[in-house]
Amino acid sequence: MAIKTIVESDISGQSDAATVTFGLGNTWFEVDLTEDEQKELEQALAPFVKAGRKAGQSTKKKRATPETTVEERAKIRTWAREQGHEVTEFGRIPRKIIDAYREAHKKSDQT
Template sequence: MAKQIQEILIDDLDGGEANETVSFAIDGASYEIDLSVDNAKKLRDALSPFQQAARKSGAAATRRRARGGTRSMSREQSSEIRQWAKAHGLPVSERGRIASTVVEKYQAAH
C-alpha cells in the first residue's frame, strides 16, 4: 500500500498557510517563525529601520526556507497525529508545525 504524507506549514501569527520559515535573532536569542508571504514582508518591513542602522556581528547562519514541492500533511492527518501524540503523552502544540520526532514516532507506530 502506498502512503503519502503531506506537511502543511502553518503561519504562526494568523493560522493560515505559511510559505517560509523566517529566522531572526535579538538579545542573544535566535528565533524561527513560519509565515505567509504577507506576514514575512510585514516582519521585514518592521525590522528594516533597525537593520539599516545596525552593524553586522559575526557570521550568522541565515536560512530561509521557501516551501514549494515539499511533502506536506493534510489538516486531517495533522489532527490525527496530534490526537495520537496526546494519547501517547508526547508534547504537541495545538497549531503550527508538528515536531519531526513526533511525526516519525507516529509513522513508526502505523
C-alpha cells in the first residue's frame, strides 16, 4: 500500500505546494507555496537579492596593515612631522606617509 502526502499552500490552500525556506534578519521561515506563489515571492525579493550577497561574504576590502614596530611607527611620525606632514600621535599612519618614509630611508641607506 502506498501513502501519498499532499502539501497545501499556506497562502491559498491549493495542493501541489512545496516548502520554501527564507531568512529575514536573524530569523528563518518556512512556508508552503505553489509554483506560482514561489515565482511571486522570487519576483518580490528580486531587487533585494540582486543588491545583496550571500551571508558570510563581504564586499569590503581588507586593508593591508603594514608590519611596523612601535619604535618604527614613532620614527615615522617624527620624520613625517619634520617633513611637514600632519600625523596623529596615535592611530593609523596613512600608507602614503609610510611609503614616503621607507623610500626616503631606502635612499639614505644606499649612500
